[in-house]
Amino acid sequence: MKNVTLTIDGQKVTVPENYSIIQAAKELGIDIPALCYDPNLEVVGACRLCLVEIEGSRKLETSCSTKVREGMVVNTETEKVVKARKDILQLLLDSHPNDCLTCQKAGECLLQAYAYRYDVKFREHDGAMRPKLIDTSSPYILKDDSKCILCGKCVRTCSQVDDRQVLSFAGRGYDTRIVLDLDKTFETSKCVSCNRCVVVCPVGALVDKRLMGKTRIWDAEVKTVDCKVCAYGCEFEVLSKKGKKLAVRAKAPSNGRPLCLKGRLTTELMHLDNPDKPYRKIGNKFVESSWTKAISIADIIEKINKLENNEEK
Amino acid sequence: MMTLEKLREIKEKTRPILEDRLKKEGKTEIREDGSIVLKGDYYKKQVRIALRNCEIINPDSIDDYIALDGYSALGKVLFEMTPAEVIDVMMESNLRGRGGAGFPTGRKWNEAFKYDADKKYIICNADEGDPGAFMDRSILEGDPHSVLEGMAIAGYAVGADQGFIYVRAEYPLAVKTLKKAIEQAKEYGLLGKNIFGTDFSFDIELRLGAGAFVCGEGTALMESIEGKRGMPRVKIHRTAHKGLWGKPTIINNVETLANVPIIYQKGADWFRSIGTEKSPGTKVFALVGKVKESGLVEVPMGMTLREIVFDIGGGVADDRAIKAIQTGGPSGGCIPADLLDTPVDFESLAKIGSIMGSGGMVVMDETDCMVDIARFFLDFTVEESCGKCVPCREGTKRMLEILEKITEGNGEEGDIERLESLAETISSASLCGLGQTASNPVTSTLQYFRDEYIAHIRDKRCPAGSCQALLEYYITDACIGCTKCARNCPVSCISGKVKERHVIDTETCIKCGTCMEVCPVGAVITR
Incomplete structure (x- = not known):
């Protein structure tokens, strides 16, 4: 080159x-x-x-x-560039809820960072705002359309995995939205909760629900760990506060692997002192599950137990 | 298999039949040079090149097209010219894209020609979407073969064997006519494998648009043909280099392609003898609005707006005063009456803040409110923005909100400045042409009719008397006291005794206009 x-x-x-x-x-x-x-x-x-x-x-x-x-x-x-950037950020803020105080994304939100950098503020107006549509159906991901800036990163990362391609754009113009499988929910769509979309979302439109309320990011100590489920090793982050390991979140897929829920749950189990209950999607419902079932090792454990019992005899 | 000999035979056989029919109909005259033109004052000052066969031939008959030299240009280029020569003629003719931007067609072709690729594509952009524009539709419905022939010539020039016509589904007759034309051309061996027995093959398929205006934008159009959501691509590569499915692609508009065959029949010099130096040839306009004779007009480039509106269009309807002319649809601007002597060509229109565009030309009189016109076009853009880039998606929405506020009488000081600031950012920062030009209707009306904006904002008055919210219904002393208005008022806000002048309570009035309609003496006015 x-x-x-x-x-x-x-x-x-x-x-x-x-x-x-x-x-x-x-x-x-x-x-x-x-x-x-x-x-x-x-x-x-x-x-x-x-x-x-x-x-x-x-x-x-x-x-x-x-x-x-x-x-x-x-x-x-340049002056011209900065004017355009300020206007673009103002346009985004004009459609965005003023919720940085309690938004899980605060501290990591790119819109917040750029608004600070270019000194653009929320302002009151009586024009349109993005619709307050929140998908709460999943125990893993919260999708808040009112915060979405339609950058399309989630759509692009989701479409990189051939058998996923769940997310897409719908509607047009100001009414454009990100939808799952022609406007279904996390529960009813074929989403597998791999959280690739959460990783790339620059704002608080897609957040990891298992992190919510546990810590502000600036209070947390973040350590990157490799997933041990398969040989490829996608990256996860373990968030701790005052020595207590609170949550695990997806960081980056590894080369050739797409990130998966099993890997994330297994990493939770390995690193967290007190992980939240896992859930499995059965049919079109998320149901609370045992850990052995959630990371599909029930059969293996049974077999191990059997073998070891036999040996002991 | 079609041969040049056979083509001549069809022409010789069909021409007399066509002439007989036309004589009987009496709408046309045959000139000494053999060309057939439409009769009447409306057509006298027109020069019809793209529309040369429209309303003359039967669009469903390929023989009719051949009778008027159809497909002779294709025969000529295949047998007498190399692709490079074909491109040279196109460059010489300086035919510029009639879709609006005016990019030289020859340069486009030349670029796609340069690239070596296993596949190249010719796309006809028939996604005509400007409100009030119907030039392309008329060509597709009236003379489909001229477009097919133009595409085949383009295909030969750049080395493409596949063409697509991207036509909007809202044009069912055009789709039907095109389908039939393609079928006939294939039957005759003028499309498909080994055209005229040469080793040049060229096939054309239709792709129907699903009603998105933005798909007229070249890259969004290609996304749509590829089966994706119609959103413009960021231009990392030129379309002529990496276009449809990443292959060299030419996108020409319907009217451009309709011009192609005749350029090869009559030569580049002939073409350049029409129009202006920088914008040769003609342009078809959809002349609409407050004009006596509305319809399609095709005129040489460089004709003034005044000539088009008054000499061809017969002047303003009801003999009112002309106020402005809007050209270029939602990407264009409003040209005030004192600039009516501007010649119509790409550069001149751009200089005065409008654009040639695809050919919409809306005549407006003193009853048209310029703020409301700007609002109308912005409303269209907001509706049609694809939603991909921030300035267009969010910015046009905010501009529309301001314009709505102003026309509803709620405008505030600072609104004009906010409009101007937003317009600047949207046009400099948007991804595609739709966004980059979206604010033109606002900036051009602000440039020429700023007073009207100020009247709306400061005086809460619409000088054109068109913004309903700013109107006041008033009964003059012409009132004869017949009580008809009071009896018909749906909110009973008119009072007065029989044979005495009536009065409207403007607080209660809902401005429905019923009183005005029923008044036998025209005593009700708006002010």
Whole structure:
């Protein structure tokens, strides 16, 4: 791969030619804000927050989708860029509930972080807001449409796993929503609670319900562990507070594996002192389950017991 | 198998039959050069190239099309020209995209030609969606083969063997006509395998749009053909490089394609002799609104708006004063009456804050409120925004809310500035053309009719007398006291004695207009 040299905010950087501007900027430690961009997902250019000015280009360009070119001169925080970013953030906040005080996502929410960075505030208005549709059907995931910014990351990550593809867009314009299987719930859809969507959601629209109310993220100690269920080892995070291990959440799928509920529950069981009851989806219902059934080791345990009993005899 | 010889035979056999029929109908005249044109004042100043066969041939008859030199251009390019030569002629003609943006067709073709690929596609964009626009529909329903022939020529030029016509499902007659035309062309060996016995094969299939305006945007259109949700793609690659299913793709609009065959019949020089230097050829407009003769007009580029409205359209209906002309649909702008002498071409219209667009042309008179027009188009955009990018999805909604507030008499100081600020961000930050141009109706009316906005906001008055919420019904002293208004008022807010002037209680009045309708002497007015 050929390398190209470009200038970003006055600093020169040399990167492979297939890099996008946002990737090149990262090399320089320049953090271009973006809500819909994720290096592991298809680039869609939807949030428009990563717009930058490129010398010689009349229009603002999204740095996630624009490839670097030799000699390119990019400015990431010009007056024009900042105005657009502030307006975009204001538009998002205007549709978003003012719930940062109790939102589980606070402290990790990208919308919150960028609003702070660009000094954009909630304001009162009597215009439209996103509908207060909350899917509480799952013991694992809470989906709150009123907080959704429609970045589509959840849809993209879900569609990366061929036999899942549960999430999709529905409706259009301001009424666009993220739905499961043509507008079903977590319970009635074919969602397997792998929590890939929760991992990528930049706001509080999709949150891990088993974390809720346990700790604020800034109070927690977070340790990354590998899943031991299969050889691939997806990453999970163990959250503890004052030495007490409180919760486990999905962090990242490993190469070739998609993240799964069994892995997460097993990791909970291995690391937490007092994990919550597990649930299984039976038919279209989540039902409280025993741990042996939840991580489907009932048969194995029975067999082990039998074998060991025989040996003892 | 079709041969050039056979094509000539069909032409010679059918032409006299067609002429006989046309003579009997008496709507056309045959000129000395053999061309057939429609008679009447409405057509006198028009130059019909894209619409050359419309209302003349029977659209269901491929023979009729052949009688008027149809498919001769395809024969010519296949036997006499290399693909590179075909592209050269298109570049020379400088035919620019009639879908609105005016991108040179030859350059588009050339780009797709350059790329080596196992598959290339030609797409005809027939997802005409601007409110009040029906140019493409008329071509598809009146002369479908001109589009098919244009696509086949494009296919030969760039090396594509598959074409798609993306046509909106709301055009059932166009779909039916196209299906029949494709069937006939295949039967004749003018589409399908080994056209004219050469090794060039080209097939065309229809794809029906499901009613989303945004699917007229090229990348959303391709997503839709691929079976995905119709949302525009972020432009990492050019469509001519990686388009439909990642293959080099040409998307041309219906009217553009209808222009293609005749350019090869008559040559690039002939084409460039019509219109202006930078915008050669003609443009079809859907002339509608407050104009005496509404309908489709095709005129050489560079004709002034005044000529189109007054010389062809016969002037403003009811002989009212013309106030503005809206061109370019929801992406366009309102041009005030004092700019009526602007020539119609891509550059001139852009310079005055509007666009050529696909060809909508709405004439407005003094009773049309410009704020309400802006609101109407914004309402359309909000409805049709796909919801993918933030500025368009959220921003147009907020602009519409402000405009609604203003037309309802609740406008506040600062609203105009907020509109302008939002317009700037939406146009500079949106993902696709829909969002980037969505605020044009607002910015152009603010540019030329700012006073009207101010009147709505400060004086709570609609100068055009069109915004219902700002109207007041009033009975003048022409009242003869017949009591008819009072008897018909659904909320009984009119009082007065027999044979005395009546009075409307404006507090109670619901502005339904019944009193105005029933008054025998026209004493009820709005003010």
